[in-house]
Amino acid sequence: MERLVLARMADGGPEVFASIQGEGVSMGVPSTFVRLAICNLRCAWCDTAYTWDWKRFDRAASTVTLTPDEVAEAVRGLAPRNVVLTGGEPLLQRRQLAPLAERLKGEGYRLEVETNGTVGPGPLGELVDQFNVSPKLAHSGNAGLRRIVPAVLQELAATGRAWFKFVVASPADLEEVREVCRAAGAEPGRVVLMPEGTTAAVLAERGRWLAEACTREGYRFSTRLHILLWGDRRGV
Ligand code: SF4
Numbered sequence: 001m002e003r004l005v006l007a008r009m010a011d012g013g014p015e016v017f018a019s020i021q022g023e024g025v026s027m028g029v030p031s032t033f034v035r036l037a038i039c040n041l042r043c044a045w046c047d048t049a050y051t052w053d054w055k056r057f058d059r060a061a062s063t064v065t066l067t068p069d070e071v072a073e074a075v076r077g078l079a080p081r082n083v084v085l086t087g088g089e090p091l092l093q094r095r096q097l098a099p100l101a102e103r104l105k106g107e108g109y110r111l112e113v114e115t116n117g118t119v120g121p122g123p124l125g126e127l128v129d130q131f132n133v134s135p136k137l138a139h140s141g142n143a144g145l146r147r148i149v150p151a152v153l154q155e156l157a158a159t160g161r162a163w164f165k166f167v168v169a170s171p172a173d174l175e176e177v178r179e180v181c182r183a184a185g186a187e188p189g190r191v192v193l194m195p196e197g198t199t200a201a202v203l204a205e206r207g208r209w210l211a212e213a214c215t216r217e218g219y220r221f222s223t224r225l226h227i228l229l230w231g232d233r234r235g236v
Helices: 068-076 090-106 124-125 149-157 172-183 200-217 223-230
Strands: 004-007 016-020 032-036 061-064 082-086 110-115 130-133 162-168 191-195
Touching: 004 032, 004 068, 004 090, 016 068, 016 223, 061 068, 061 082, 068 090, 082 090, 090 110, 090 124, 130 149, 149 162, 149 172, 162 172, 172 191, 191 200, 200 223
Parallel strands: 032 082, 082 110, 110 130, 130 162, 162 191
Antiparallel strands: 004 061, 016 032
């Protein structure tokens, strides 16, 4: 059976952990997170660069490979019944994720996938309860990379199970948010905006004007709970 490449924790084990969903439409829901390694984008402010940046991090030390059964066993060892497949970009491993998703769905788990919206869900499509799609805006950097793929965004929107989540750094980003939503066919009511920032002070300052913009334009607002509660720490 094909193996999944996950991020590796300092203790050598896979990054599978229980916490609360820190952002987006499920914010606050107790969840088990499964962090996949590897990403096709290179966001300047990425807070999980250890999953893909092999210039800064040693790949062998930063990743671990497991079978879908081994990942399912790690998930069963934790209490939450909402499972979030995150990354990196988890849909790059969609084929290997399908057997894991089948097992977990068969055992009554609810599945969310966090994705940058550049890779379609493939065989995972019907197995996922909620796609948290986070298209990357120009401020992410990603020069020369295809960070917006309208056909994939439309495919995800058409499932009726996708929420579009944007990290917004300045008011000027809002026009780009509108453009991407038009390209995706995403209604404002399925769009969540959250401030960019890795400290409580920055989140509060940017959150204030962003909340006003959401009120005006009909988007949902989300902060980043895990930053407010624990700062920029890993595995919480
Ligand atoms: S898409 Fe996500 S994981 Fe990939 S570089 Fe950007 S923020 Fe990091």
